[in-house]
Amino acid sequence: MQYTIPINYEPLKRDSFGFPIRPATMFTMQAESGGPIIAIPNPDTDSADGLIATLVNSARNGAAIVTAQKIGRDQGKTSMSWNFLTKDEWERMVRFWDKNFFFKFNYYDDVSGTKISRLFYVGDRTRKPFNVDLEGIPIAYVDCVANVVDTGA
Amino acid sequence: MLQVSSNWVAANLKQFRYPASLHATIKVTPPGLTEGLTVTTNDTESVATLDSLFQELPETPTLDYATLEHNRWSLDGSFKLLKNVTDKVTPYWWSTTTNKEKNKIIHFEFDKAYSIPGVFILWDTKLGTYPKAISLEGYDISGKLIQTVNVTNIASQETTVNSAFDGVKTIILNIIEWQPLRWRARINEIVFGVYERYQENTRILRASTLSTVELNGDKLPVHYFNLWLKNFDKYFDPKLELGTAKYLAKQQRIQYEWGFEVLPGVIEWAPKQNSYISEITIPPDSQEVLITGDSRLSQLTKTFIYDNYSIGATKRSLRQVAELILQNSNILKDRPTEVPWKLDDFLNFSFTNAPIPRMAANTLLNLIAQASNGILYSEPIKGYITIEPFEKNKPATHTVNIYQETTDPSMELLNELKAIYLGVNSYSLSSEITEIFKGIYDLKSAQEIQMDYQVNYATNVVSEITNGVILEAEYFSTSAVLKIQAIDINSAVQVILKGNEIKRSISYIKTFEDTIVTSGLEITVNNPFITSTDNFDVLTQTLLERFSIRQKFGIGYKGFVEITPGDKINWESVYNSETTAIVTSNQIDYNGGWSGVVKVW
Numbered sequence: 001m002q003y004t005i006p007i008n009y010e011p012l013k014r015d016s017f018g019f020p021i022r023p024a025t026m027f028t029m030q031a032e033s034g035g036p037i038i039a040i041p042n043p044d045t046d047s048a049d050g051l052i053a054t055l056v057n058s059a060r061n062g063a064a065i066v067t068a069q070k071i072g073r074d075q076g077k078t079s080m081s082w083n084f085l086t087k088d089e090w091e092r093m094v095r096f097w098d099k100n101f102f103f104k105f106n107y108y109d110d111v112s113g114t115k116i117s118r119l120f121y122v123g124d125r126t127r128k129p130f131n132v133d134l135e136g137i138p139i140a141y142v143d144c145v146a147n148v149v150d151t152g153a
Numbered sequence: 154m155l156q157v158s159s160n161w162v163a164a165n166l167k168q169f170r171y172p173a174s175l176h177a178t179i180k181v182t183p184p185g186l187t188e189g190l191t192v193t194t195n196d197t198e199s200v201a202t203l204d205s206l207f208q209e210l211p212e213t214p215t216l217d218y219a220t221l222e223h224n225r226w227s228l229d230g231s232f233k234l235l236k237n238v239t240d241k242v243t244p245y246w247w248s249t250t251t252n253k254e255k256n257k258i259i260h261f262e263f264d265k266a267y268s269i270p271g272v273f274i275l276w277d278t279k280l281g282t283y284p285k286a287i288s289l290e291g292y293d294i295s296g297k298l299i300q301t302v303n304v305t306n307i308a309s310q311e312t313t314v315n316s317a318f319d320g321v322k323t324i325i326l327n328i329i330e331w332q333p334l335r336w337r338a339r340i341n342e343i344v345f346g347v348y349e350r351y352q353e354n355t356r357i358l359r360a361s362t363l364s365t366v367e368l369n370g371d372k373l374p375v376h377y378f379n380l381w382l383k384n385f386d387k388y389f390d391p392k393l394e395l396g397t398a399k400y401l402a403k404q405q406r407i408q409y410e411w412g413f414e415v416l417p418g419v420i421e422w423a424p425k426q427n428s429y430i431s432e433i434t435i436p437p438d439s440q441e442v443l444i445t446g447d448s449r450l451s452q453l454t455k456t457f458i459y460d461n462y463s464i465g466a467t468k469r470s471l472r473q474v475a476e477l478i479l480q481n482s483n484i485l486k487d488r489p490t491e492v493p494w495k496l497d498d499f500l501n502f503s504f505t506n507a508p509i510p511r512m513a514a515n516t517l518l519n520l521i522a523q524a525s526n527g528i529l530y531s532e533p534i535k536g537y538i539t540i541e542p543f544e545k546n547k548p549a550t551h552t553v554n555i556y557q558e559t560t561d562p563s564m565e566l567l568n569e570l571k572a573i574y575l576g577v578n579s580y581s582l583s584s585e586i587t588e589i590f591k592g593i594y595d596l597k598s599a600q601e602i603q604m605d606y607q608v609n610y611a612t613n614v615v616s617e618i619t620n621g622v623i624l625e626a627e628y629f630s631t632s633a634v635l636k637i638q639a640i641d642i643n644s645a646v647q648v649i650l651k652g653n654e655i656k657r658s659i660s661y662i663k664t665f666e667d668t669i670v671t672s673g674l675e676i677t678v679n680n681p682f683i684t685s686t687d688n689f690d691v692l693t694q695t696l697l698e699r700f701s702i703r704q705k706f707g708i709g710y711k712g713f714v715e716i717t718p719g720d721k722i723n724w725e726s727v728y729n730s731e732t733t734a735i736v737t738s739n740q741i742d743y744n745g746g747w748s749g750v751v752k753v754w
Contacts, residue, residue, distance in 0.1 A: 057746035062555030071745030
């Protein structure tokens with residue numbers, strides 16, 4: 001089998017500790033009010049679960065048949081996990097979320113077939129330190145997880 | 154029924170409906186600000202009357218008149234010609250042609266100092282032109298300049314200035330250089346306030362409406378609009394000191410419109426509906442704010458006292474009585490020249506010899522509707538107070554069957570109708586002059602005082618005053634309004650009113666009896682405006698038809714916003730096959746979709 005190299009392939013970058021820096025091509029985020037765009041490292045290939053939620057008012061009518069009305073538009077939720085992130089990669093994100101609970105999330109929408117930006121919020125974030133330096137400061141993180149949820153706005 | 158398309162009605166009946174939408178706009182401006190407003194301009198030959206910007210209601214669509222500005226007059230028949238050179242364009246303002254050297258300046262002087270959240274100006278809507286820049290200067294009650302706001306690089310026909318002007322009595326608007334140059338400056342609308350606009354995907358959390366009509370006039374109809382807005386960001390200050398919350402006030406108009414995705418991607422909008430703020434709730438510990446609006450009718454609470462009645466005078470039509478009440482009421486108007494009521498001509502054919510009781514204006518209108526065999530309600534779009542005959546034979550507009558119902562209906566079962574008694578009033582003049590009011594006041598300055606008689610009605614009223622001078626006096630049949638000044642401000646003023654009491658007596662006539670019913674519903678109509686038996690047949694017939702239907706139902710259903718009380722619907726349930734009934738109440742709850750409860754009789 002011939003291995004195909006992606007058209008825009010670049011050699012893996014590394015941080016000052018020599019840890020590889022992930023490509024960040026799938027998702028970006030930006031404060032509601034504008035400002036710098038933060039690229040999110042591509043999550044693990046077995047994560048980036050996407051959920052499309054359709055909200056409805058529903059009830060059963062007098063004939064016991066379900067009748068419903070859709071509320072608003074379909075809303076997305078994306079779960080991301082990274083088995084390893086450099087210190088900068090993870091901390092850049094959590095610092096952004098610390099100041100911006102609501103933010104503009106840019107992602108590929110399979111329904112529209114294009115990248116779109118919507119207002120999202122961030123759920124719980126978890127991580128473990130990979131190791132620490134002499135002062136006890138993590139030098140990288142493992143088992144990092146963050147979920148972002150569509151506000152519907 | 155609200156006018157909506159057949160696509161809308163059809164889409165509402167589907168098993169699965171697409172989303173609903175809601176837009177709400179609050180006109181945040183101090184109530185009463187435009188009363189006593191004086192407007193002048195340095196542009197003394199303008200083709201417009203400045204006052205009309207605030208006096209008359211704008212026309213829809215906006216008319217435009219032909220003028221000779223370069224490239225403006227399009228010869229497509231859409232421009233009208235002024236009949237005379239002295240005609241004015243109302244209710245808009247057009248200046249003479251502009252130039253770079255001299256600004257157009259307009260002075261707005263209020264009757265007192267106001268605090269306003271901003272200014273909204275709608276310029277030329279016909280061709281979308283606007284000035285390059287403007288400035289607004291605010292002056293306090295002493296004439297001191299306290300605020301200047303410059304707006305440059307205007308890029309649309311709407312300008313919203315979000316800077317507050319607090320404690321201003323005069324605002325001067327400078328219009329600097331129109332675009333295109335040498336065209337006339339045009340103002341279609343100017344609001345001393347701002348339009349706060351809310352949508353379902355921004356600040357609206359949920360909403361509900363409740364509209365009712367009373368078919369036999371024993372209660373007032375209602376129309377409520379409740380709007381819950383999110384306040385996570387403390388946009389609304391609970392202390393009412395900052396931002397929009399500082400300027401929100403009762404009686405401001407909320408205009409809302411329902412949208413519905415009738416086909417995928419196709420949203421239609423129902424006509425905008427008016428409501429007026431009655432309550433504002435901004436809890437300090439809550440993340441949502443509740444703004445409640447009700448109708449002009451609900452807010453028509455001022456007690457009417459202005460009847461000049463005399464025994465033996467020509468009887469009045471109920472229309473004349475209703476107009477007298479409305480003209481002397483606190484009815485809310487969007488512009489001073491607005492006539493926000495519709496009185497059907499049928500009121501011209503019902504008469505009364507009665508004086509008008511001292512009651513709230515809305516209660517009196519309800520009595521008039523009852524006496525004339527009509528119904529009173531708030532028209533659903535502009536909220537005009539309407540009295541008209543109930544159209545018995547109108548067709549049903551909707552079907553609410555088991556496929557639209559979401560709960561089993563609740564039922565109220567009335568007793569069998571046993572008898573109807575209608576009261577007929579007569580009013581007689583007492584020959585004796587009696588004391589009808591006595592009051593003692595400590596007055597430090599001239600005061601206007603309303604004195605309600607201790608009897609229901611009186612005439613030939615005279616006053617006796619001790620230690621005071623009556624500066625002005627008006628004597629009505631239920632009350633007097635006197636402006637009094639004390640002679641010695643350190644002593645009390647005593648006022649005694651004397652007059653001939655007008656006595657009311659009522660006789661009840663049994664117009665219907667079902668002798669088979671041993672114990673049942675006995676309806677008594679005690680209406681002070683009924684002074685003859687002329688209408689007894691139709692009143693009795695209406696009550697018979699109404700109360701012969703003993704069941705009233707409440708049906709939880711999908712929610713159709715276009716149904717208005719007074720409509721007829723076909724409905725069926727697990728308890729009954731399809732039947733036609735009158736809607737007496739429609740409650741709608743909105744959270745992005747609709748659900749509701751409709752009551753029928």
